[in-house]
């Protein structure tokens with residue numbers, strides 16, 4: 001099973017993953033950015049970052065391991081690469097959409113150590129395209145992320 005997280009920075013993706021998929025292999029674009037450049041915010045080697053992310057997902061799925069992609073995946077184009085990879089391995093690909101208002105994401109972001117610049121979060125919120133099963137996911141689970149520790153779960157047929 002490949003789980004693809006989707007949500008703007010600060011929405012609560014990593015929080016959800018740690019609570020819900022603790023045993024999956026994690027492929028996280030920020031971590032790879034840090035490995036390659038020394039800084040998770042440096043964007044100039046993004047094509048290499050995502051090539052390495054794809055290679056790691058590919059290798060894990062080939063071993064039959066469950067993987068979670070912890071990245072924003074706000075556009076259809078970004079999600080398509082994961083759906084294709086899972087299809088290559090006949091592995092189901094599920095999307096977990098962490099729904100969070102821009103205001104809440106900005107508040108969450110302001111309250112943590114590793115802060116993403118506000119303009120980056122605003123730009124991603126503008127770019128955001130809601131995920132749907134027609135893209136090729138077996139399921140799109142919508143998680144409404146609140147501010148008091150709860151992450152209410154809801155299934156979506158869209």
Ligand SMILES: Nc1ncnc2c1ncn2[C@@H]1O[C@H](COP(=O)(O)OP(=O)(O)OP(=O)(O)O)[C@@H](O)[C@H]1O
Nearest residue numbers: 009010011012013014015108112146147148149150
């Ligand atoms: N449901 C929640 N209850 C309490 N705190 C939360 C909740 N969701 C997220 N947070 C807090 O908000 C901040 C942002 O959450 P998190 O790091 O999971 O977001 P993210 O989507 O992974 O962001 P990024 O894309 O930048 O990695 C963290 O400090 C986290 O502890």
Ligand SMILES: [Mg+2]
Nearest residue numbers: 013014015070
């Ligand atoms: Mg995160």
